[in-house]
Amino acid sequence: MVEISPVERVQRIEAPRFQLAYKKPARPLVMERLTEGWTARERWSVEYLRDVAGDVEVPLYDSVPSRGRKHQHAPAARMPLARYLDRLEAGENDLRMFFFNILAAVPRLTEDFHYPELGLKLFRKLPVLFMGGRGARVQMHFDIDLADLLLCHFGGRKRVLLFPPEQGGNLYRVPFSFSALFDVNIEQPDYQRFPALRQARGQVAELNHGDVLYVPPGYWHYVIYEELGFSMTLRAFPRQPGNFARMLNNLLVLRTVDGLGRRFVGEPWNRRNERRAVARTHRRLATGEAAAATPGREQG
Numbered sequence: 001m002v003e004i005s006p007v008e009r010v011q012r013i014e015a016p017r018f019q020l021a022y023k024k025p026a027r028p029l030v031m032e033r034l035t036e037g038w039t040a041r042e043r044w045s046v047e048y049l050r051d052v053a054g055d056v057e058v059p060l061y062d063s064v065p066s067r068g069r070k071h072q073h074a075p076a077a078r079m080p081l082a083r084y085l086d087r088l089e090a091g092e093n094d095l096r097m098f099f100f101n102i103l104a105a106v107p108r109l110t111e112d113f114h115y116p117e118l119g120l121k122l123f124r125k126l127p128v129l130f131m132g133g134r135g136a137r138v139q140m141h142f143d144i145d146l147a148d149l150l151l152c153h154f155g156g157r158k159r160v161l162l163f164p165p166e167q168g169g170n171l172y173r174v175p176f177s178f179s180a181l182f183d184v185n186i187e188q189p190d191y192q193r194f195p196a197l198r199q200a201r202g203q204v205a206e207l208n209h210g211d212v213l214y215v216p217p218g219y220w221h222y223v224i225y226e227e228l229g230f231s232m233t234l235r236a237f238p239r240q241p242g243n244f245a246r247m248l249n250n251l252l253v254l255r256t257v258d259g260l261g262r263r264f265v266g267e268p269w270n271r272r273n274e275r276r277a278v279a280r281t282h283r284r285l286a287t288g289e290a291a292a293a294t295p296g297r298e299q300g
Contacts, residue, residue, distance in 0.1 A: 001187050002197050004161065007205040007213070015119040018214075023119065023148065026216035028162050030205050034212040035152060040112035041210045044154040046085050046228065053106040054082030060095040063137060088133040088228050096138065097131035102232070113152070113232070116212070120148050120236040130223075131230035138223035140171060140180035144250045146243045147235035149215035153207040156227020161186055163202040165218040169284055170200040174277045176258040178250065181277045186222050196281045207231075217243055 009030040013022075022029045035041045059075035077095060087095070102109045103125060115122045132138070134156070142165070143149065151160070163171060172181040172194060181194075189197040202220075205213045209229075215221060217238055238244045261269035 002189055002200040002202060004202050004204045007162065007203045013118075015117055019119045022214060023216075026164070026219075028203060028205065028216060028219065029214045030207065031212045031214070032208075032210070034116055035113070035210045038113045040109075040152075040154065040232075043112060044230075046089065046155065049230075050082050050085050052108055054080060054085070056081050056105050058084060058097055058100055058105075060084060061098045062094050062096075063139070084131075088131070091133065093133040093135035093225070095133075096136055097129060097230070100129045100131075102127055102129050115234060116150065118150075118214075120150070121239065122150070122234050122236050123147075126235060128233050129230055130233065132223075132225040132228075134225060134227050136223075136225040138221075139182060140184065140186060140220055140222040141178050142168075142218050142220045143215075143235075144178050144247075144255065145235070146217040146238045146247045146250070148217055148238075149213075150234040151207075151213040151215060151231050152234065153211050153213070153229065153231045154209055155229030156209075156225070158207045158229050158231065159224040159226060160205045160207065160213060160215075161202055161222040161224075162205065162215065163200060163220040164216075165220070167200055167202065168220060169281065170196040171220055172196065172277045172281050175273045175280075176254050176261065177273065178254075180220070181274060187224075194278075194281075196285050199285075 007028045007030050009032060011031075011033045013029070013031060013034075018029075021027070057078055058081050060077045060079065062076040064076070084092075084095070084097070110127060113127075115124060140161075140163075172184045173179070174181055184194055184197065186197075186200075186202075191198055207213060238247050261273075
C-alpha cells in the first residue's frame with residue numbers, strides 16, 4: 001500500500017477548537033462520541049432500516065466503470081431496500097447504495113439525528129446514505145461540490161483512505177472526471193504501471209459504529225467496507241470564493257462536457273481521457289513538477 005498514516009481521533013470536540021485545529025487547516029478528524037444522544041446511535045441497524053424503509057425502492061451502483069455512452073452515474077439496478085439488505089447479508093459486495101436522500105425518501109429517519117454544532121453551515125435538506133456489504137470498495141474520488149463532509153458511520157467496520165487535494169497529481173485523475181483512473185489500486189499499487197503512486201501520501205480513518213469522520217473540502221477518498229455497514233453524510237457547501245467558483249465549474253462545466261462527450265462520442269471519449277490521465281501524470285513526474293492538482297481546475 002502507498003504511504004499512509006492514521007487520522008487523528010478525539011472523543012468530543014468543541015466548535016472553536018474544531019474550527020481552529022481542523023476546519024481552518026483542512027485536517028481530517030474522527031470524532032468518536034459526537035453521535036451520543038442521537039436515537040440513530042442506538043437504533044440504526046440493518047433490522048431497523050428494514051422495518052422503517054424496507055419497501056422503499058433504492059438505486060444501486062456497481063464497481064464496473066461506465067463504458068460507451070452510459071452516463072457516469074447511471075445506477076446498475078433498482079430494488080426495494082429490504083431485498084437489497086437481504087442480498088448484503090447473503091454476501092453481496094458489489095452493489096452499493098450511493099448518495100440516497102433520506103429526507104426525501106424516508107423522512108422518519110431524520111428524527112433520529114440532529115445537526116452537530118461545529119461551526120459548519122450544514123445544508124439541512126440533503127442528508128444522504130451510503131451502504132455496502134463486506135468487502136465492497138469505492139473508487140478513489142473527491143466530492144464534486146467541494147463541501148465540508150461529516151461522515152456519520154453505523155453498522156460494521158469501515159476504512160476510509162484520504163488524500164489531500166495537493167496529492168491529486170499523484171493519483172491519476174481522469175480529465176473531466178472526479179475520480180482516479182479505475183485501474184489504480186491504492187491497496188496493492190502497481191508501481192511499474194503507475195509510478196506516481198510512490199509519491200502519494202495519505203491517511204486512513206478506521207470507523208466503527210457511531211464514529212463521525214470530518215472530510216475537508218476536495219479531499220480524495222477511497223472506501224473499504226470491512227463489514228456490512230452504512231453511513232450518513234452531512235455537508236456544508238463552500239463559502240470561500242475560490243472553492244465556490246471551482247464548485248460551479250465542476251457542476252456546470254466539467255460534468256456537462258463529460259456528459260456530452262459520453263453521449264455523442266461514446267467509448268473513444270472514455271479511452272482518450274484515460275490515456276490523458278496517465279500521460280499528464282507521467283509528464284509531471286518526469287519534469288519534476290509539483291504534484292498538486294486542485295479539484296475543479298481541470299483542463300480538457
